Amino acid sequence: MSETAKTPATPPRARAEIDLAALRANVRTLRAQAPGAAFMAVVKADGYGHGALPCARAAVEAGAGWVGTATPEEALALRASGELPADVRIMCWLWTPGGPWRETVEAGIDVSVSGLWALREVAEAARAAGRPALVQLKADTGLGRNGCQPADWGELVAAAVRAESAGLVRVTGLWSHFACADEPGHPSVAVQLALFEEMVASAERAGVRPEVRHIANSPATLTLPESHFDLVRPGIAMYGVSPGPALGSAADLGLRPVMTLAASLALVKHVAGGHGVSYGHRYVTPGETTLGLVPLGYADGVPRHASGTGPVLVGGKWRTVAGRIAMDQFVVDLGGDEPEPGAEAVLFGPGEHGEPTAEDWAQAAGTIGYEIVTRIGARVPRVYVGASV
Structure with a gap:
C-alpha cells in the first residue's frame, strides 16, 4: 500500500497525520458491539476529512463488508479506484434528479431511493444499462430529512415491487436513520425504532425480501443493540471521535482518534x-x-x-x-x-x-x-x- 508515507525530513507547513492502525482498531471495537451484523464503513466527505480511499481500505482490512458514501460521485470514485475487493458492497444515498444513475447501476453500487421520482429515474437507467439496479428503500421514521414518509411508504414499496418483477431493480435493503441516538433515553429513539419495524414488516408483506435492514449509526451501534438488525453504519466513531458528549469521550468508548x-x-x-x-x-x-x-x-x-x-x-x-x-x-x-x-x-x-x-x-x-x-x-x-x- 501507499499509506506508509512518513513525515519528510523538512517538516511541511502543516500536516494531518492519519493513523490507519487506530482506524482498524476502532472498526474492530465497533464490530464487537454488533457481532451479528454486517459492518458498513461510512467514508462520506472524504472519509470525514481523513481520506476516503485509504480509510475504506483500512476498514475493509478490519472486517467491513460494506462502504457507505453520501453522494454517487463519492461512490463511483471508490469503485473506479479498483483498490477495494470486488465483493465489497458500496452504497450511496444523496441523490438529486438527473444524477449519474446509469453509471452507478453499471458499477454495481447500491443506491438509496426515498421517492417515486428516484425510483423512476433508476429504473430508466437500469433499462438503458441492461441490468437491474441495486436499490435500498429509505424510510423517514422521524428524522425529517431524506426518506419516504409513512403515508407514502405503501405506494413506493408497491412501485418498487413492480419494478423488481419487471427485472429493472433488485430491492437489496430497507433502512432509516436516527435523529437523537446520541442522546441516551431520548423518547424519539424508541418511537423511530418501532416505526422502522412496522415499515419493514409492511414492505415484507408486500413482497420485498431485503438482504439488509439497517438503522444503526455510530451512537446506536455503541448503545442500542436492539437497533443492529442486519447491518450497522458507523461513521464518526470509526475515526475515533465520540458521537456525542452524553455518550462519553472517545477513550470512554474504547476508541482512539485517528x-x-x-x-x-x-x-x-x-x-x-x-x-x-x-x-x-x-x-x-x-x-x-x-x-x-x-x-x-x-x-x-x-x-x-x-x-x-x-x-x-x-x-x-x-x-x-x-x-x-x-x-x-x-x-x-x-x-x-x-x-x-x-x-x-x-x-x-x-x-x-x-x-x-x-x-x-x-x-x-x-x-x-x-x-x-x-x-x-x-x-x-x-x-x-x-x-x-
Whole structure:
C-alpha cells in the first residue's frame, strides 16, 4: 500500500497525520458491539476529512463488508479506484434528479431511493444499462430529512415491487436513520425504532425480501443493540471521535482518534505589554511576552469561532489562540517561552501525549467533533501511518 508515507525530513507547513492502525482498531471495537451484523464503513466527505480511499481500505482490512458514501460521485470514485475487493458492497444515498444513475447501476453500487421520482429515474437507467439496479428503500421514521414518509411508504414499496418483477431493480435493503441516538433515553429513539419495524414488516408483506435492514449509526451501534438488525453504519466513531458528549469521550468508548493536526511554527518573537494581536486587537498582551505564529487558518478548516479559545500544544504546554484566527494563520501567546521557528504546534490528536483532542476544539468552537475533523481542507496534506504491509 501507499499509506506508509512518513513525515519528510523538512517538516511541511502543516500536516494531518492519519493513523490507519487506530482506524482498524476502532472498526474492530465497533464490530464487537454488533457481532451479528454486517459492518458498513461510512467514508462520506472524504472519509470525514481523513481520506476516503485509504480509510475504506483500512476498514475493509478490519472486517467491513460494506462502504457507505453520501453522494454517487463519492461512490463511483471508490469503485473506479479498483483498490477495494470486488465483493465489497458500496452504497450511496444523496441523490438529486438527473444524477449519474446509469453509471452507478453499471458499477454495481447500491443506491438509496426515498421517492417515486428516484425510483423512476433508476429504473430508466437500469433499462438503458441492461441490468437491474441495486436499490435500498429509505424510510423517514422521524428524522425529517431524506426518506419516504409513512403515508407514502405503501405506494413506493408497491412501485418498487413492480419494478423488481419487471427485472429493472433488485430491492437489496430497507433502512432509516436516527435523529437523537446520541442522546441516551431520548423518547424519539424508541418511537423511530418501532416505526422502522412496522415499515419493514409492511414492505415484507408486500413482497420485498431485503438482504439488509439497517438503522444503526455510530451512537446506536455503541448503545442500542436492539437497533443492529442486519447491518450497522458507523461513521464518526470509526475515526475515533465520540458521537456525542452524553455518550462519553472517545477513550470512554474504547476508541482512539485517528487524525492528528499539527503545524510548524512560522515565527517566534518578543513583544511588549499592550501589544495588539491579529485583526480587531481582540487580544492585547498583558505584559512582555513571546508570540508564536501558527501557519493554519480558517482556509485550512480551523474554525474562526475558536478565536481566543482554541487550545494548542507547543513545547509541552497548552496554549490558547490569542486573538482572531485569520484565513491562513493564528497566534498563540507563549508566555515568554522561546521555542525555535519550526517547532511543532499540535492543534489536536489522540490526547495521549498531553495534546488537545478534536473534542476539545469542538467545545472551544461551540460545535461538534464531526465538524472539526471534516472541515480540515485539502491544503493540509494527509500523512498516513500505520498502514498494513
